[in-house]
Amino acid sequence: DIQMTQSPSSVSASVGDRVTITCRASQGISSWLAWYQQKPGKAPNLLLYAASSLHSGVPSRFSGSGSGTEFTLTISSLQPEDFATYFCQQANSFPLTFGGGTKVEIK
Amino acid sequence: QVQLQQWGAGLLKPSETLSLTCAVYGGSFSGNYWTWIRQPPGKGLDWIGEISHSGSTNYNPSLKSRLTISVDTSKNHFSLNLTSVTAADTAVYYCARGSGTYTGVLDYWGQGMLVTVSS
Numbered sequence: 215d216i217q218m219t220q221s222p223s224s225v226s227a228s229v230g231d232r233v234t235i236t237c238r239a240s241q242g243i244s245s246w247l248a249w250y251q252q253k254p255g256k257a258p259n260l261l262l263y264a265a266s267s268l269h270s271g272v273p274s275r276f277s278g279s280g281s282g283t284e285f286t287l288t289i290s291s292l293q294p295e296d297f298a299t300y301f302c303q304q305a306n307s308f309p310l311t312f313g314g315g316t317k318v319e320i321k
Numbered sequence: 322q323v324q325l326q327q328w329g330a331g332l333l334k335p336s337e338t339l340s341l342t343c344a345v346y347g348g349s350f351s352g353n354y355w356t357w358i359r360q361p362p363g364k365g366l367d368w369i370g371e372i373s374h375s376g377s378t379n380y381n382p383s384l385k386s387r388l389t390i391s392v393d394t395s396k397n398h399f400s401l402n403l404t405s406v407t408a409a410d411t412a413v414y415y416c417a418r419g420s421g422t423y424t425g426v427l428d429y430w431g432q433g434m435l436v437t438v439s440s
Binding site for chain 2: 303306
């Protein structure tokens with residue numbers, strides 16, 4: 215199985231801050247990476263796929279980059295509704311696997 | 322707009338069979354993979370498996386011996402059966418749609434359902 219490792223596990227930030235989350239794959243996955251946002255008690259929502267493609271309806275303050283084994287999710291200017299947990303997921307091979315999550319908390 | 326609605330038994334005893342069904346409303350049922358994911362309380366996401374509209378499946382090897390995912394194209398439903406459950410199977414279970422244009426990307430999710438295994 216491909217292991218996905220996210221860092222940090224949590225981050226405290228203020229509204230307006232730039233936040234960057236890193237996801238590393240245990241082996242190369244090209245650009246087969248997706249990012250999801252999950253709020254408490256809710257299902258995850260797709261943010262980005264193919265490492266950097268924005269899903270329909272997702273604000274442009276979210277962006278993604280990377281290929282191979284290292285990827286980043288950036289929120290350019292944190293908004294109140296962005297406080298949530300973020301997961302990366304590799305779509306390169308079965309079984310699909312997720313990172314452990316990064317919780318973005320209010321500073 | 323695509324919507325997924327799921328249901329099933331929420332409380333099981335050890336050794337029983339977990340059964341969940343997910344109904345798909347809107348969008349195309351064919352051309353996508355229909356997926357189950359679970360999330361133990363306070364933990365991360367685990368991919369369980371998926372099925373196409375034609376019945377082709379991919380399972381997580383860690384669950385394969387206990388797992389059956391099936392599809393009913395006449396109702397646009399798909400189902401999860403997991404046998405011989407233990408407390409380790411306690412989780413919120415989600416159904417989701419695998420994107421037809423980008424394999425392995427989960428673009429629509431059900432609301433989730435907590436399944437508790439307890440004696």
